Amino acid sequence: MSASSEPASSDVGGAPWEHVNRPGWLHRTWQVLRPIFERSLAIVLFLLAWELAPRLDLINRTFLPPFSEVVVHGVQFAATGELFVHIGVSLSRALGGFFLGVATAIPLGLLLAWYAPLERYFNPLLQLLRQTNPVSLFPVFILFFGVGYATKVAIIYWVVVWPILLGTMAGVKYVDPALVKYARSLSLSKWQLFSKVIIPSTIPSLITGMRLAATYSFLMLVISEMIGASSGLGFLVTNAQYVLSIHLLYVAVIVIALLGITANYLLVKLETRLTSWKGHVSGDERF
Amino acid sequence: MSIKIRLSNVSKTFTTRAAAGVAPAPFVALQNINLDVRTGEFLTIVGPSGCGKSSLLDMIGGLSKPSSGEILLDGKPITGAALDRGIVFQQYALFPWRTALQNVAFALEARGMPKAERFEIAREHLALVGLSEFEGRYPHELSGGMRQRVAIARSLAHDPAVLLMDEPFAALDAQTRETLQGELLRIWERARKTVIFITHGLEEAVYLGQRVAVITSRPGRVKAVIDIPLRDRASTEDLRSTPEFGALRHQVWSLIKDEVVKAQALELS
Numbered sequence: 001m002s003a004s005s006e007p008a009s010s011d012v013g014g015a016p017w018e019h020v021n022r023p024g025w026l027h028r029t030w031q032v033l034r035p036i037f038e039r040s041l042a043i044v045l046f047l048l049a050w051e052l053a054p055r056l057d058l059i060n061r062t063f064l065p066p067f068s069e070v071v072v073h074g075v076q077f078a079a080t081g082e083l084f085v086h087i088g089v090s091l092s093r094a095l096g097g098f099f100l101g102v103a104t105a106i107p108l109g110l111l112l113a114w115y116a117p118l119e120r121y122f123n124p125l126l127q128l129l130r131q132t133n134p135v136s137l138f139p140v141f142i143l144f145f146g147v148g149y150a151t152k153v154a155i156i157y158w159v160v161v162w163p164i165l166l167g168t169m170a171g172v173k174y175v176d177p178a179l180v181k182y183a184r185s186l187s188l189s190k191w192q193l194f195s196k197v198i199i200p201s202t203i204p205s206l207i208t209g210m211r212l213a214a215t216y217s218f219l220m221l222v223i224s225e226m227i228g229a230s231s232g233l234g235f236l237v238t239n240a241q242y243v244l245s246i247h248l249l250y251v252a253v254i255v256i257a258l259l260g261i262t263a264n265y266l267l268v269k270l271e272t273r274l275t276s277w278k279g280h281v282s283g284d285e286r287f
Numbered sequence: 288m289s290i291k292i293r294l295s296n297v298s299k300t301f302t303t304r305a306a307a308g309v310a311p312a313p314f315v316a317l318q319n320i321n322l323d324v325r326t327g328e329f330l331t332i333v334g335p336s337g338c339g340k341s342s343l344l345d346m347i348g349g350l351s352k353p354s355s356g357e358i359l360l361d362g363k364p365i366t367g368a369a370l371d372r373g374i375v376f377q378q379y380a381l382f383p384w385r386t387a388l389q390n391v392a393f394a395l396e397a398r399g400m401p402k403a404e405r406f407e408i409a410r411e412h413l414a415l416v417g418l419s420e421f422e423g424r425y426p427h428e429l430s431g432g433m434r435q436r437v438a439i440a441r442s443l444a445h446d447p448a449v450l451l452m453d454e455p456f457a458a459l460d461a462q463t464r465e466t467l468q469g470e471l472l473r474i475w476e477r478a479r480k481t482v483i484f485i486t487h488g489l490e491e492a493v494y495l496g497q498r499v500a501v502i503t504s505r506p507g508r509v510k511a512v513i514d515i516p517l518r519d520r521a522s523t524e525d526l527r528s529t530p531e532f533g534a535l536r537h538q539v540w541s542l543i544k545d546e547v548v549k550a551q552a553l554e555l556s
Contacts, residue, residue, distance in 0.1 A: 176380070178376055178378045178379075178380035179380055179382060181350065181376070181380065182374070182376065182380040184350055184368055185348050185349075185350060185368045185372070185373075185374045186368065186370060186393075186394050186397055186445075187349075187367060187368040187369055187370070188397050192397050196393075196396075196397065197382070200382070200384045203384075275384075277383055277384040277385070277386075277425040277427070278383065278425075278427065
């Protein structure tokens with residue numbers, strides 16, 4: 001390693017063995033490809049192992065077919081159009097619950113955190129409800145909402161609400177007191193204090209809550225579709241199990257994973273956008 | 288010279304939080320403070336840590352009320368915070384999600400001034416503290432010294448008559464502190480605001496203040512107010528090493544020495 005504490009991201013790397021004379025274009029290409037290479041190597045090796053283990057009879061291929069077969073199966077299934085129907089159904093359920101959660105939990109969180117007495121009275125109840133295992137509540141939701149769309153949205157809503165609510169409340173609670181003091185010294189109105197100081201302060205922890213909520217919503221989506229549904233990706237998993245189509249099962253698992261990754265990516269994008277002022281080098285708390 | 292701010296018999300008592308096995312007891316932070324601040328003067332208040340200096344500034348800023356006594360601003364009792372006083376805090380208190388320019392324009396924005404106008408005024412004040420090139424930077428992209436310059440520009444932007452500074456340079460390194468002290472004097476000479484500057488640094492108090500008020504440790508009382516007859520601070524090269532400066536510094540030091548010892552003893556007890 002070089003003595004410099006600067007991250008070795010700019011033109012030349014820090015390690016001595018990298019100072020080899022390469023032709024200019026080759027060097028530049030490598031600079032572009034290196035991060036891609038670094039980030040994908042482990043995944044490629046994993047998929048390679050998945051491909052080879054069943055082919056070399058290290059794993060029974062009825063339990064784990066080679067990755068390429070799963071892909072071929074997935075493409076064929078997608079070509080029938082059926083896959084997209086399931087994806088559409090699942091997305092509408094997850095998004096329905098998620099956005100309902102966002103739309104109600106943020107205002108509620110702001111309200112509860114803003115009026116301290118309200119928070120004192122309600123917090124114990126919120127903590128209690130939050131700790132209630134959502135899966136155990138599933139029969140109750142079925143009693144109330146039947147087995148249709150509403151049940152899935154409701155159960156997803158239930159898991160989405162808590163992280164967003166608590167994230168919002170934490171954001172309001174931990175607003176830098178120095179900022180509030182400054183705002184008071186200007187004799188800002190309550191509304192100005194709220195809209196210009198409190199709400200912007202809340203955004204980072206609010207988004208953390210939303211990312212957590214997105215993860216929970218996918219989890220609950222699949223569980224609810226596995227318990228009682230006739231469509232959707234979770235249903236696809238259980239159905240594949242029943243009809244012993246192991247390929248289809250892996251297809252569903254992969255699609256669910258890809259959707260989760262996409263959702264997280266979008267929320268990270270949103271976070272970067274809304275908190276660009278923070279500077280996104282982790283641990284970069286310069287003073 | 289007319290009196291801008293008059294503190295008469297101001298006391299501040301806090302009720303300490305009840306610790307385990309200890310009943311909550313009233314705690315006298317400041318006792319019978321009498322102090323006149325003249326219009327346009329630079330007054331520094333120096334005292335050991337925990338002597339209630341910041342409470343004093345909070346009360347003048349209208350952020351808290353005296354437990355007894357009264358504070359008059361232009362002859363009228365202070366009823367709360369207002370834009371006729373600007374405060375600069377030690378922790379900068381800049382909005383991290385606003386650029387330097389947006390931070391400086393904040394008070395004007397809150398007052399409802401149109402965008403073009405408030406940005407124009409904010410730019411003037413950023414130029415005053417030498418940060419014109421950094422108007423688009425967020426606080427985390429600025430050094431501590433630059434952040435405090437932004438905070439100073441911000442406190443001046445709404446044109447207050449009084450500038451209240453609560454140990455604004457305490458968190459900065461020595462070099463930056465000296466530079467900013469010089470600049471603050473230059474700004475003060477130009478803007479002619481009444482400045483009340485709180486510090487625990489003797490040298491800082493003597494260098495900046497036309498008068499230095501020495502506060503005792505708990506309870507805080509005004510021990511003495513000393514005139515600092517130094518002229519042309521900003522233009523004298525290395526004023527701090529002149530014999531006059533040394534003598535004045537020593538005078539304040541001897542006043543405060545016992546107080547620091549007392550304060551430390553109190554802290555340990």
